Amino acid sequence: MEPPRIEAGGPQFDFLLQEPLSRARGGDSLQKQLLHRIRAAVLDGRLPAGSRLPGSRALAESVGVSRNTVTLVYEVLSTEGYIEPSRQGTRVAALARPEPADRTRPTPAVPARRTGRIRRSGPGGEASFAFAPGLPALAQFPLAAWRRSLDGVFRQGGTELLGYGPPQGEPALRTAVLRHLALARGMRCTAEQIVITEGAQEALALCVRLVTDPGDTAWVEDPGYRGAQTALACGDLTVVPVPVDQEGLRTSASDWADRPPRLVCTSPAHQYPTGAVLTASRRLDLIEKCRRHGAWIVEDDYDSEFRHSGEPLACMQGMTPGAPVFYVGTFSKTLFPSLRIGFLVLPEPLVDRAGPVAGELLRGGHRHEQLALAHFMESGQYSRHLARMRRLYRRRRDALRAALAEHFDVPHTVTGGDSGMHLTVRLPPNVPDQRLAAAARRHRIAPRSLSQHSLVPDSGHNGLVLGYGNTPESAFAPNLRRLAGLVRELD
Template identity: 85%
Template sequence: MPADSEALGPQFDFLLQEPLTRARGGDSLQKQLLHRLRAAVLDGRLPAGSRLPGSRPLAEGLGVSRNTVTLVYEVLSTEGYIEPSRQGTRVAALARPEPADRGHQAPATLARRAERIRERELVGADSHAFAPGVPALAQFPLAAWRRSLDRVLVRGGTGLLGYGPPQGEPALRTAVLHHLALARGMRCAPEQIVITEGAQEALSLCVRLVTDPGDTAWVEDPGHRGAQTALVGGDLAVVPVPVDAEGLRISASDWRERPPRLVCTTPAHQYPTGAVLTASRRLDLIENCRRYGAWIVEDDYDSEFRHSGEPLACMQGLTPGAPVFYVGTFSKTLFPSLRVGFLVLPEPLVDRAAPVVDELLRGGHRHEQLALAHFMESGQYGRHLARMRRLYRRRRDALRVALAEHFDVPHTVTGGDSGMHLTVRLPPEAADLPLARAARRHGLAPRPLSQHCLIPDAAHNGLVLGYGNTPESAFVPGLRRLARLAGDPDRPPEVSGLAGPP
């Protein structure tokens, strides 16, 4: 039976007022006692120097076994809350932090570079209609992928559970090498290829390899939010460079007045406008980067889906030893949660960068990497790309027709020669951000064009409409709904959305 407070001392009333319980599924007696004593030390109910009862009287007073109390005392002693000695066990002297309301709380601030990163606007479900950058997930050949995974699991077993090579599994690097040679006409050596956790890690790795905080970086404006985030996260001075129908527009004064250390561009299919960087501008960019000691990040995020003519040549192979980092991803060609991308290092940088990469990265996702290597070398990847090219070309055409016939808001469509999205420019009265917010409440996920500018700019007013994961049957009702919302963004949400498997 529990003793009264006189047996243990009045300072232990908090243990007697609410007895320890043996409730089924609840914390053990040992854990309950440990939490109560620890909390009493931290909040000052048991001040420094207070003497604790011996294990036997405390066990008798609480109606628990002496072993329970002994184990609790051992834990508290190990953690430094109490100090046992021959003269008894006492509460240790602790430096207790002041309560937050006394004005001594640490300032809740992030690092300057982290504070500069803008919150992503309107992140919606991949299944919502018009979500950009999402491939046709329902069309992915899961059975073939499962066979590749099973093959790796059977052959590799537990031997693949440890860390892998930091630059990625050799089999996948070789498969990427073969794919780039065939699909992009690229010439590079295996040691130039680094497997990354998506394109975002590849972008961040470029920043870490060749820039120092405060260096100047150029980024397309409007442009890829991931590139903007990587540059800002590297604490760089980020300069927005305008984009026109021929891609990144750089003047001679730009080079003289604010030369960069790094230039991020999407030359084959500018994101999000769809412009193609012309050959003359590509060569001019490479030449000036050599002259000023700058590097280029070529983000080739969806070049596999060229809808007319032959695939465009990549900048990386335009001239020997070009100062170009080439970034690719499987998130657009396969599925986003795979989180596998790759980086092709510039040839002049390989010897110096390789040991740094080995220290910065830790090889992982070995089963997925090896399964992907088999998926590519077996021909499944090429066949899937061919099917998706046909599908996306059909969806692109259908969306253009639906826009012309059913979207009665004045607009101009840009892009569409590649990829999985169209950009629709809108008049100022149809402000894109309120419209996109309203669309999200109705199960639609277009992205506001203005939010792709480094500083949101009303001059770039429009919507980025993804069609990769949106079935053609959703185009007309989705566009009609967008048109109604453009006139009244405050319309209450409808009961049924447009989400669903394409």
């Protein structure tokens, strides 16, 4: 049976004529409007498959546009496969139509199993909130010196730097990082081991991709850094929480016997969020056990530049030759978070195999920023900025401890503080720390709840992580009094 021809001006064109095409200045063109209307009519069935469309002249007269406009619309619809032109006329193509959504069927919560294991940290955007952890003193950053470094790179590099760069990072920055690590962290490595990444999170994800397969076992500190938990979950690994005490990550013989890891994530110099330091004996034992079991260590050295007492602690990576350690560093804490530059030091035994693979997984970008950072470091600006920030953060740490003792009249204990930019305040079990943190946000106070960093339900970790890096001392007392009042309101 011959499908009905759609006559110009007939009832089949109601969907076109009910509302005239708009000719308002700044709106969509007549061609785009007509295209969208016909495409929508085909998709929702108002123009059924096999229906013959009118010629371009008839349609143009019907809707009040030029014939060229209709011709171009038909060409686009034909290219997209909505209509089929022929000598016998233009017809609507037969399209595969999905069944209408069944509202009674449950919709999968997430598109993949691994993403269902990612826990949301919070809304973010807390740069102006008090006590937000992980933020350096943004107002103290030497913008003028940074701008000079950027300007110099733009003058010298020009448009050449707009293309892709070396996948493992700009050689100048890798060399600058190498020199800094050798002096400040006692690092044993070569420039070939260094990979520049888009922040520490990409470095963590790269470690997972280089040495694990889905289903492998990975250990994380508990409580621990949420970013490491996310990187492991996205690798579809079996994540095993390992407790942390005053000496850092605490493993047992049964852990190694019952659930040996392929990857161990730890922050030995300043455990996040408790502030514990992994002792030398535990570091060496972990290195030896990982060698014996064919496992790898990710050393997250996120803020050890800010050591407040004694000399900076040496890194695990440099303790023994050929240690099975991936070293992860970031400039988000030492400079500013939106820079989005971190780095990964590959274990020496993996350089020949993992280096080329890392180059295939990454794309060299942020070239101007990388070269500006290299100049910033080589000119001495970086080390001078670090020295200023160490003095500032030491003073803020002392002021926050004093303010807690005077203004936070809730039973608590304070841990950490030998390094970094945060203190951990442990609270009694009856204080709901996650509800407290949520209530504090409404007052522009953004501590993290301690319990949200634990993978173990009812682990007993209860409290607040108070960042002081980007919070001035004058804000400590009023915000601590507000937090104490919120605790009483939650009783």
